[in-house]
Each structure stands twice: as structure tokens, then as C-alpha cells.
Amino acid sequence: MTHRKFLLPAALLILAAAILLSLCAGRYPLTPADLLSGDEMSWKVLMVLRVPRTIMAVTAGAGLAFAGSVYQLLFRNPLAAPDIIGVSSGASVGASVSILFFGGGLLTNTLLAFTGGLTAVGLALLLARGGDRRNTATFVLAGIAVNALAEAAVMFLKYAADPNQQLAAIDFWTMGSLAGITREKILPTVLCVGFCGGLLFLLQRQITLLALDPDEAALLGVDVDRMRHLVLILATLTVASIVSVTGLISFIGLLAPHIARLLDRRGGSHALALSGVIGAALLLLADCAARTLSSSEIPISILTSFMGAPFLIWLIARRDSVWQ
């Protein structure tokens, strides 16, 4: 597979092009000429709006892709997504509570969504302790139970919300957006995703072993319970730190790892790095479309869902899967 050594450089080139596009595209288009001429407004748009937004898109895309890749191996399921154990639905509850009872400000939304995401996953892990912990299906079932509870809570909060403002705010949050991302907002997410994503990258060898049957992994020297919990917590912190700021972003965590594995069947840390780059590029392109396709900004999950659904259909139609 000699093409393999060109995959990451090619993906990085595409990412660089997507970054350039993201810095320039928007309702106030920027060109290199504007910037070189020293136009104050252009530099302000670039530094205050475009650069933070672009950094957030790269961080969120890469983080969701890392988490998705890890979840697919951990749960031995190619359709596992970052939401499989409830972090996104828990974050939705937190954000809905913030909008309904605390005014829906950016800071309270972020804090409560982060808390909600971690609480939901904590609940799922507690529920899983009551079952057969050797079986990853126990975690999936616990996640389904927590998702159901969280969705019921969100439905109730929507029912109780003021239909003129709060209901729309909740719905908008659940569709995700990178609008309003500022320099102050990106730092906690970048630090959290950088730290947790970096550790997940270093633990890639262990994560591959966790993708085996627990008995087989244990007999290869893996402390399955501890390592699984550690990896779940790192992946969950990654996702929670992203969705608490951006709202829910669908499909990137499912799409990017699959594309990476289709291009690089070897898996391992190379495929993980590739999925991060692909996730970042996909989210950047979706965000560019979100702010240029219409006069008002389109919630980003609409675009990522339009990208993801046809891909899933194509995946079903494929014969040579990378999973057995």
C-alpha cells in the first residue's frame, strides 16, 4: 500500500485549503489583497471572528472524529458515535435547563451543558456497573437508557418553554452552530480537546486491544475495566467540551473515522490522525457552507446530516467492509 504514505500529507493539504476558505468565506468575504492592504475592518473580521471560529471548527472536527474512532473500537460497533453513552443528550438537558431557568447566556449554557453531558455519562457508567461489565453491550444499553431519559427531559423542558423565544433557542442549540465563537470561548475547549485527544492518541495501542473480547484483551495483559473507564472518560470529556460550546454536531464523529479507515485499512495511530484531519476538514467545509449558503446562518448539524446520510447509504451498499 504505497499510497498510504501520501494519505496524511494529502489530507493536511486539503485541511490547509479548508482553513484558508474558512478564513475568507462569510457574509463579509475577505481576500488576501484586503489583508495585505491593511484594511482595518478586514483584520478585525479576521482576528475577532474568522480565526477563533476556524480554530474551533478544526478543534471540534478533530475532537469529534477522535472520540468517534475510539467509541467504534471500544464498543466493537462501526456505527458507534460519540453520543452512544449519552454525552450529547445529557448536554442537551443542561443547555435546555440553562435556557429555561438561567437566561440562556453563553457562559451558563456552556457550563450547564458540560455538566449535563458528564452527568449523563456518569449515570450510564453507574447503570453499567449493575450489569455484566465484561460485555460492551451493557454500556450501550445503559447509554440507550440514559439517552431515553435525557430526551424525555428535553421534551418536557421544551413543553414548558416559552414558545416565542426559549423553544427556538433550545431547538437552535440542539442543531449546533459555530456562530458567536470568540477568542475567550475557544481556549477551554482547545485545551481540553488537546489534552484528552493527545492522551487518546498515545493510548491507541491499548484502545486497539480493548476492541477485542474482554477475556482475550485481559490475557494480553490489559486491565480491561480500568482502561475502558479511562478511555471512555477521556473521549467523553473531549465531546462534552465541544458540544457544550457549539451545541450538537451530528455525523462528524461517525463519518470521519469511517472515511479514514476506508482510505487506510491498517487502522492504528495513522488512521486515528487521518480521521482527526478529515473530521476537521469536513466540519470546516460544513461551517463555510453554513455561513454562505443563505442570508441567515444555517445550523451546522443540518449540513453535517446532509453529508452524513448519503455516506451511510453508500456504506450499506458497499461489499468490502473494514469491519467483519
Added chain:
Amino acid sequence: MAMIELRQFSAGYPGRDWTVRNVDLTIQPGETVGLIGPNGSGKTTLIRGICSRIPSSGICRLAGETPGSAKALAQTVSMIPQRTSILFSIPVLDVVLMGLNSRLPLLAQPSAAQRQAARDLLRQVGMDGREEQDFLTLSEGQKQLVILARALMQDTPVLLLDEPDSALDYNNKHLLLDTVRSLCGNRERTVLLTMHDVNLAMQYCTRLVLLKGGELCGDLRLAEADAESLSSALRQIYPGTHVIRAGGHWIMLKEEPSCANR
């Protein structure tokens, strides 16, 4: 020092009575022991109990020590399961390198020398040239050979094989067991296999341990046994059989029903 020592050892599953009860068994270094018994006799349960994967009671010592952490156990025992649980595309070489996990620090990667050792092991099991091949594209027999290479990479004094022949055809069964014998038979590595096929066990093992209803009911060293003692022992779990010697091997045959019963 015994390599595997079990004293009044029982093992089973949560919420149920012990499946395997009060087993006393000592296996010396270098022995190749076949654990045989009918379905449900507790062969796999005993193996899983030895590997601390299910609740157990009594004494279980491996290489003179009671297994502690997963890492410590993996440095003493390696296992070839009936079927590996690898579900995703992965190069054959990376599967063999999984065997290094118990000896590598958490975040470390295999060195170039270790990768070369893995290649050498693949050559020894007859899988050279396939290092970069996707593991999922191998036949079942080839997969078992790669898993054998992985177990050898773990380089443990004890090797367990749980019904290694159950998913393999005739040729692949013999290929795998011939390879195990040639790579483990002359060294101090101790091998414990669970098997359904008694004839295969008698061909490749130096000792047979018989399990019935969760309890040991026989322990025979094949070099010292004769047809009568083997037949008598095996009839406890396989009624209506007898053992003959042919072509330098012991062979168990099912007796024909008498004319009066036809």
C-alpha cells in the same frame, strides 16, 4: 516447581453452583496436556478459571505464584482462543505485536527489533510474506497460526489452547497442532489444550486429563499407558469405545453394536 498447580480448585459463573469442582492437578514444565471431556464437562470453565476470568476458589498457582494483575498473568500465561475476536481490518504483523503488550510500558510502541522478532515468528508458523496482509482476509486456519505467533510473541512459560481445532478443517487442525508441537515441544514451555477430538489429543499430547460433570475422572501419561488402561479410562466419558494402537498412535474407536441389538 510445578508450572500449573491446582488444589481443590473450583470455578464457575456468578449466580450458579460451581461448574468445575475440587480439581487437584499438577502439570510439570514441558508437558503437553490434553484436557478432554464431553460437551458441558467444564473444560472451558476450567481454563477460564485458571486465567482468573471467572470466580474461583481453592489454590491456583502458575509458575509457583498466584496470579496478581492482568499484566503479571499475561507474562505467565498466553492463550489461543477457539476463535479470535478481531472484527476490524488490521495488518497481520500488528496482530502478532499485540503479544508484546504485557512487556511494554503503557504508552510505548514496539521497537524495530521487536517488529523483526514478530516477522521471524510469522516465518516460523509458515505465514511469512503476509505481514502487511489484512488479518480479516485470512482463512480460519491461517488466523489461528497468526494467533499462535502472537501467543509465542508473548513468550510465556504456559500456553493454553481452548479447543484450537473446533473451527478448523482436518488439514488445518494438524497444521496448527504440528506447529505447536514443533515450536513448544522441545522447550520448557508447558501446553494445556482443551479438545473434543480424543484421537487428536492422543496424537499430540503427552498426558490426558479427563473431565466429566465438572470433576476430574482420569489422568493418564500416554507413554506409560496401555490399551486396556486407556480404554477403561475413556469409557467413563465415552461409553462403548475402545482404544487400539495403530501406526505408532493411540486411536479410540466406537464399538459396533452387537447383532442382537440390531
